[in-house]
Amino acid sequence: MNLALFDLDNTLIAGDSDFEWAQFLIEQKALDRELHEARNLEFYEQYKAGTLDIHEFLDFQLKPLARHSRTQLEVWRSEFMCQKIMPIIAPGAKELVEKHMLDGDLCIIITATNSFVTTPIAQALGISNLIATEPEEKEGEFTGQVKGTPCFREGKIERLENWLDVNNLTWMSFLQSWFYSDSLNDLPLLGKVTHPVAVDPDSTLKAHAEENDWPIISLR
Numbered sequence: 581m582n583l584a585l586f587d588l589d590n591t592l593i594a595g596d597s598d599f600e601w602a603q604f605l606i607e608q609k610a611l612d613r614e615l616h617e618a619r620n621l622e623f624y625e626q627y628k629a630g631t632l633d634i635h636e637f638l639d640f641q642l643k644p645l646a647r648h649s650r651t652q653l654e655v656w657r658s659e660f661m662c663q664k665i666m667p668i669i670a671p672g673a674k675e676l677v678e679k680h681m682l683d684g685d686l687c688i689i690i691t692a693t694n695s696f697v698t699t700p701i702a703q704a705l706g707i708s709n710l711i712a713t714e715p716e717e718k719e720g721e722f723t724g725q726v727k728g729t730p731c732f733r734e735g736k737i738e739r740l741e742n743w744l745d746v747n748n749l750t751w752m753s754f755l756q757s758w759f760y761s762d763s764l765n766d767l768p769l770l771g772k773v774t775h776p777v778a779v780d781p782d783s784t785l786k787a788h789a790e791e792n793d794w795p796i797i798s799l800r
Contacts, residue, residue: 600668672798690712698712740769761778
């Protein structure tokens with residue numbers, strides 16, 4: 581058996597779902613534009629530069645989940661999927677995923693974006709296995725806190741290995757492994773697989789891929 585890992589934001593979709601979710605909530609007037617839009621942009625620039633403090637960002641990103649009922653959030657999420665996400669699914673994303681599935685590979689989306697936002701995106705892409713940052717819940721409602729290790733940078737390796745362990749698997753279970761990503765933030769996990777692939781990469785990842793003869797592809 582082989583393993584195929586896929587980053588989500590700016591890889592399988594041509595945009596960042598974390599960023600777009602915050603912008604969507606601003607448009608719904610669930611967040612104050614003056615207070616949140618500049619901060620959202622600031623965090624996104626830090627992410628692209630590789631300087632993001634993930635805990636500071638999650639405090640910003642998860643707090644809005646605690647301010648509204650789960651019912652209201654799910655209504656917004658459905659609208660968000662239709663308006664913001666479906667139009668930016670990368671044209672080559674489903675074809676790539678389907679190729680790995682036809683080959684019998686274990687396919688997993690692994691993303692720093694929280695699971696509330698990304699679960700329906702994974703479903704739309706036909707991938708049932710999702711490893712994402714988990715928002716804490718109590719009695720079915722979100723607390724605004726993160727549960728466990730954020731699925732970011734080295735945290736992706738920890739979360740993946742925990743997932744494999746729960747499913748009675750290890751790295752040694754796979755003959756080959758792929759990880760598709762656009763971001764310098766994923767260099768730790770890209771270095772763990774037998775086939776790292778840069779997808780529409782940022783400048784840092786592109787340079788690293790060229791230096792190490794990694795494939796560079798576009799799904800757009």
